[in-house]
Amino acid sequence: MSFQDLIATLTGLWARRGAVVVQPYDMELGAGTMHPETFFRVLGKEPWKVAYVQPSRRPADGRYGENPNRLYKHHQLQLILKPAPEDIQDLYLESLAACGVRAAEHDVRFEEDNWASPMLGAWGVGWQVLLDGLEISQFTYFQQAGGVDLSPVSVEITYGLERLAMYIQDVGNVYDLEWASGVSYGAVRRPDEVQSSRYAFEAADVSGLSRGFDEAVAEGERLLNDGLVIPGYEQCLRASHLFNLLDARGAVSVSDRAGRILAVRRLATLAAARHLESGAA
Amino acid sequence: MNGEPGNGTAELLVEIGCEEIPAGWLPDLVGGFASHLQDALERERLGPSRVRGLGGPRRLVARAASVAARQPDREETITGPPARIGGGPGAWTRAAAGFARKHGIGPEGLDAALSVVTTPKGEYVAIRRARPGRPASEVLPGILESALRALHFPKAMEWDARISGVVFPFGRPIRWIVFLFGGEVVPFRIDRLHGAPVTASDRSFGHRFRARGDAAPGAAFRVRSLAELESELERRFVCLDPEERARRLEAAIARREAEAGASRATSLPVTELADLVEWPGTVLGRYPESFLALPEEIRHAVLVHHQKYVPLAGAPAFVAATNLPDDPIGAVRRGSERVVLARLEDAQFFLDEDRRLPLAARRDRLAGVSFHRRLGAFDAKADRLEQLAKRIAPAVGADPAAAAEAAGLAKCDLVTGLVGEFASLQGVTGGLLLRDEGAPESVWRAVYDHYRPGGLDGDLPRTPEGVAVSLADSADSLAGLTLAGESASGGGDPFGLRRAAFSVIRLLADAPGVRLTPHRVLDLALEGYGEFGGPERSEAGNRLRAFFRDRLLHALSRGGRPQEARAVLAGRVLSLRVDDAHRRIEALAAARDGDDLAALAAAATRVRRILPPPPRDLPAVAPDRFSEPAEAALHAALGATRRQVEAAFAASEYPEGIAALARLRPAVDRFFDDVLVMVEDERVRRNRLALLAGLDGLFAEVGDLRELAGRAPGARPG
Numbered sequence: 001m002s003f004q005d006l007i008a009t010l011t012g013l014w015a016r017r018g019a020v021v022v023q024p025y026d027m028e029l030g031a032g033t034m035h036p037e038t039f040f041r042v043l044g045k046e047p048w049k050v051a052y053v054q055p056s057r058r059p060a061d062g063r064y065g066e067n068p069n070r071l072y073k074h075h076q077l078q079l080i081l082k083p084a085p086e087d088i089q090d091l092y093l094e095s096l097a098a099c100g101v102r103a104a105e106h107d108v109r110f111e112e113d114n115w116a117s118p119m120l121g122a123w124g125v126g127w128q129v130l131l132d133g134l135e136i137s138q139f140t141y142f143q144q145a146g147g148v149d150l151s152p153v154s155v156e157i158t159y160g161l162e163r164l165a166m167y168i169q170d171v172g173n174v175y176d177l178e179w180a181s182g183v184s185y186g187a188v189r190r191p192d193e194v195q196s197s198r199y200a201f202e203a204a205d206v207s208g209l210s211r212g213f214d215e216a217v218a219e220g221e222r223l224l225n226d227g228l229v230i231p232g233y234e235q236c237l238r239a240s241h242l243f244n245l246l247d248a249r250g251a252v253s254v255s256d257r258a259g260r261i262l263a264v265r266r267l268a269t270l271a272a273a274r275h276l277e278s279g280a281a
Numbered sequence: 282m283n284g285e286p287g288n289g290t291a292e293l294l295v296e297i298g299c300e301e302i303p304a305g306w307l308p309d310l311v312g313g314f315a316s317h318l319q320d321a322l323e324r325e326r327l328g329p330s331r332v333r334g335l336g337g338p339r340r341l342v343a344r345a346a347s348v349a350a351r352q353p354d355r356e357e358t359i360t361g362p363p364a365r366i367g368g369g370p371g372a373w374t375r376a377a378a379g380f381a382r383k384h385g386i387g388p389e390g391l392d393a394a395l396s397v398v399t400t401p402k403g404e405y406v407a408i409r410r411a412r413p414g415r416p417a418s419e420v421l422p423g424i425l426e427s428a429l430r431a432l433h434f435p436k437a438m439e440w441d442a443r444i445s446g447v448v449f450p451f452g453r454p455i456r457w458i459v460f461l462f463g464g465e466v467v468p469f470r471i472d473r474l475h476g477a478p479v480t481a482s483d484r485s486f487g488h489r490f491r492a493r494g495d496a497a498p499g500a501a502f503r504v505r506s507l508a509e510l511e512s513e514l515e516r517r518f519v520c521l522d523p524e525e526r527a528r529r530l531e532a533a534i535a536r537r538e539a540e541a542g543a544s545r546a547t548s549l550p551v552t553e554l555a556d557l558v559e560w561p562g563t564v565l566g567r568y569p570e571s572f573l574a575l576p577e578e579i580r581h582a583v584l585v586h587h588q589k590y591v592p593l594a595g596a597p598a599f600v601a602a603t604n605l606p607d608d609p610i611g612a613v614r615r616g617s618e619r620v621v622l623a624r625l626e627d628a629q630f631f632l633d634e635d636r637r638l639p640l641a642a643r644r645d646r647l648a649g650v651s652f653h654r655r656l657g658a659f660d661a662k663a664d665r666l667e668q669l670a671k672r673i674a675p676a677v678g679a680d681p682a683a684a685a686e687a688a689g690l691a692k693c694d695l696v697t698g699l700v701g702e703f704a705s706l707q708g709v710t711g712g713l714l715l716r717d718e719g720a721p722e723s724v725w726r727a728v729y730d731h732y733r734p735g736g737l738d739g740d741l742p743r744t745p746e747g748v749a750v751s752l753a754d755s756a757d758s759l760a761g762l763t764l765a766g767e768s769a770s771g772g773g774d775p776f777g778l779r780r781a782a783f784s785v786i787r788l789l790a791d792a793p794g795v796r797l798t799p800h801r802v803l804d805l806a807l808e809g810y811g812e813f814g815g816p817e818r819s820e821a822g823n824r825l826r827a828f829f830r831d832r833l834l835h836a837l838s839r840g841g842r843p844q845e846a847r848a849v850l851a852g853r854v855l856s857l858r859v860d861d862a863h864r865r866i867e868a869l870a871a872a873r874d875g876d877d878l879a880a881l882a883a884a885a886t887r888v889r890r891i892l893p894p895p896p897r898d899l900p901a902v903a904p905d906r907f908s909e910p911a912e913a914a915l916h917a918a919l920g921a922t923r924r925q926v927e928a929a930f931a932a933s934e935y936p937e938g939i940a941a942l943a944r945l946r947p948a949v950d951r952f953f954d955d956v957l958v959m960v961e962d963e964r965v966r967r968n969r970l971a972l973l974a975g976l977d978g979l980f981a982e983v984g985d986l987r988e989l990a991g992r993a994p995g996a997r998p999g
Contacts, residue, residue, distance in 0.1 A: 153440055
């Protein structure tokens, strides 16, 4: 099963189970959780099911396209089901079966791994799903987002697509994955990895990033106070990514770190509050 | 076999089927669930019945072999007005009649129903009537609810559940409930805000993926008793008994050891591994022999901390616990090997990178790693540790220059790739890099060991220089964080102050050749912060000493001797060496078997009551003013005993000193029997008080004996 077949299989499956399939958010995100389709939809009472692939940037994990397991940008398939169905573990295991993983031949385990995002004011409890010792998914019952206690409780399943594909295709190097028939992951993505790593570790203009961060925070606050929730939240996403870039450059001083994380969290908290006030949830 | 629920007793069986419960929580939950059920059964008078707890990652099971089918009937007494306004038999007043009416008794039934009872508050009119017991089936739902609500989770979750309309957080979502009394289902329901409630039934589930014979994997099956549940689960690859699961895993690992011809490298808690799985299987994995060149510590960090695999010593192999009876296509073994290989390659990469720069060259970069918001970064900490370790070194038998060098380098591995990836390798990484660089053993070992002991029971650093650096590190953290206003309170100790204090205590008590008092260590550490803290400095110092005193009392009270610890430490907690205090406490505890010490403790209490508070301004004892033989006898015995006690204590022969003190008892007893201290004649009185002050002073050599008054507490566990 190629990388693109894997994506098609999983999104098709969850679409048949009633999920709205949306596209990746058109901004730099660190994880699928930050997509507004997760952040806002888990707030409030309205039931919702959504699935999407999110290319997720972790500048500090960039390895110039040389490490077989680490990437500047990897792909998550993100699923949110609200409220969490009672047979969600079984549904998840069926989705693995659809990808060709026969559970009876493998050691599939749910091991405690709780999730928290200080920047989003969010946390949840759950597991990492291990397939023969390899972490292939995160499974989280959201408890709080944007500082707001959540009920109904949503479940988030994040499939690590590269890891899962490497397992299914039995390859040891991510760049050797078959993306499409006869086309490797490396052919599609390696230049991006090399250049993005160079950008993050060598070329990015630190003072520009730092200014950009401050601007995003100020702009976000202004927009959110004007009731423009999604544009305001986008500034929160921008600030978060700029923080990650600064961090990868080792340019976040100790005294800076806590303050910057707090600034992003304030935007996230404000966005959540404005969203709920607007009655959109 | 399950008994008859109609009368007599019957088996009670509960299974709470959950999504995967964190392994680390399981022992407390299994034990807690059983004991909460037992408490509730006894409270509701359906016991006593011993409740047995069982369970695994997907279930908590509790079973009582014989629970009463009915609460016993009992007589209840309802008290009404006081007898003085209610009258008595044949002469009940209107107040008594009103009380009776309220409880459904008419005027004609007063004599039959009412009586006068005597209570601690006086005499009252009362109704006594039989209250029939309720059948167990009515009471059991409430019992289960209270047992479930009493469970404590390190982190509970909201899962939109309600019992009896009240919100019901739990560790993980509950998916099924088996609740049987005498084989019959007891009604019980957990409501969900969305979707179907979880309702008690006689249906359980086995292993998700595997089953034997005609049993279908993942399908429900019916049970009537624990015996049936256990045997049916066994067919479905669930071992219900945590101890049995651990035994089987232990045996399975041993078979893999034999297969590999190598034995376990570290002692992993097999019980926790066994609580990760319902069925304890194993695979034997291997990795390329070339990785044996990686230091063992790093290989083990990869295997143990990241993968929870069991490393084998000297062999490129490991045992992985699995949740399966077998590995039909070898996928589990290959998968675990692949993960381990990737991790080892990562570790090798980081180590190679880290070796490019000498450890000492990283010291400047510590400026970028925060120690604490108000205390700056780790570069400043390294400077302080260098000074502190140098000053501590002579008192722990360490070479000051080597200790200082190690202390200055100890934190440099915080900016290595290896520690960034494997936090558990702090210290170890620095030590290994220094060893590779050819640093002297006294230096690299001290860096390697400086996170030891990490508490009251951890392994000690192996060299005096390691002791010096470890002491400096923990004491510096204690002093600095306290100056910065941090503290440990209740369950919260985000900066690990308790751990640091316990490490210091363990080092001072048990590291060979240490000659330092806690007082001295804390003062040296505080001095390292110069004038930091300003006007609150001395207040912070007091808080630090008070905190340390509490930890020390706690540590020295272990083994069930809190009274001895308080006695020995009274008034001088931090100025006694910890090893010395420990020996004194041991001696005192050993001497408490006889009566003499208890008698002297009573005497010590009495002496303190008689003596005026200090300063006492009493004259020297004048033997010519003695009028009673008992006075002279005590005076003589006191002098002789004091010499014996002082000589023994000076030689640290505490049992001998305390034995000498115990021999003073007859003289003390006789004095108090024969002599009245507080007589009119002031000169006689003051002379007698002076004699007692001398006795008090001798007691104080040993400690505050008043702490030992009263019976020794029974041998309490812990």
